[in-house]
Amino acid sequence: MSKRAMENVEESFKKQTNKRNKHWSLGLVESMKDPDAIYKETKNIVVIKDKYPKAKIHYLVLPYEEISSIYKLNKTHLNLLNEFGSMFNLIKEEHDSELQAGFHAVPSMQRLHMHVISTDMISPSLKTKIHWNSFTTSFFIPYEDLMRKLNENGFIQKISNETHKLLMSSPLKCNQCSFEPKNMPQLKQHLLTHIK
Template sequence: MSKRSLDNNKDDSKIPAKEPKKHWSLGLVESMEDPKLIYKETKNLVVIRDKYPKAKIHFLVLPRDDISSISKLNKSHLNLLDEFGLLLKTIKEEHDCELRAGFHAVPSMHRLHMHVISTDMNSPCLKTKVHWNSFTTGFFILYEDIFKKLTEDGFIQKISNETHKSLMSTPLKCNQCSYEPKNMPQLKQHLLTHIK
């Protein structure tokens, strides 16, 4: 009997099936269970360290409930959002620097998440204009604004594709002064002048 026919007679049931690779956009759900990434947790929320931080301090606050994004929020989520605010207050008390908290208008990752990020924006992971503009333009909707909008309107309106493109193509501008660099390397060099 040839080797080929022996191979064809193998019992494939003993070979473990490969699990299908999960899409990268689902990575936050896995990260919520990684003890090395967890910073804090409560009954309803988990705070993790961002795997690719865009500043010296960069946390993500996520609900345990499977809420995909801000556009899925309604008035029934106000208590949950209130908990986001309480955790934010605790995180701010634990760090001696200016922190901003907010949500991306169009998140790239599945699972609602609030960024808590220091204003230094000093990180090797901050590489592109899109990275920068996603935290320094109206694309980054502050926590307080989301809470107010949800309280008043009961929902969060999605932004249009045109608005999204416009925000991502906004010219670079320092988030701490009026400096307008020509490119990211200039901006990153300039940001170092703000570090105390």
């Protein structure tokens, strides 16, 4: 193989490797480095604005330590997670909206992250039933519940594929009243009636 051909092969390999390393599921790691995305940070954690917010207020709290998901947590991480809770309290003090904090049972993005999200759920990025159910069913594990489970068991139990499918296909239901819309457009219209 000529030197030129070898250089072309190496260049092609580098491009493929870079593409693989920049898979969409790794996007949070990139956002952690973006000064425009960062809302707050400490020595151990960073808070970034969600690129596709599902409510008026939507942040992600991430550790600088490389932890891929809630399923890699153990009791040695309790201090780190206490800092997540302190940050949540700080964010609550800075906003007038009702906020909740929690984790998805099956995260789509690599890197442990806690959602801090307002309960209004009004956003152009909230488009699908899966988006809705990922924040309004038990698929969304509240911060306090995750802390309790980690304290008691020392780990977080994975949900089954069947449970995951069941939660994602749950009928739509307003998270603020008993209204059960037929579809997402009807739900989104209804959510506007809860704005004060």
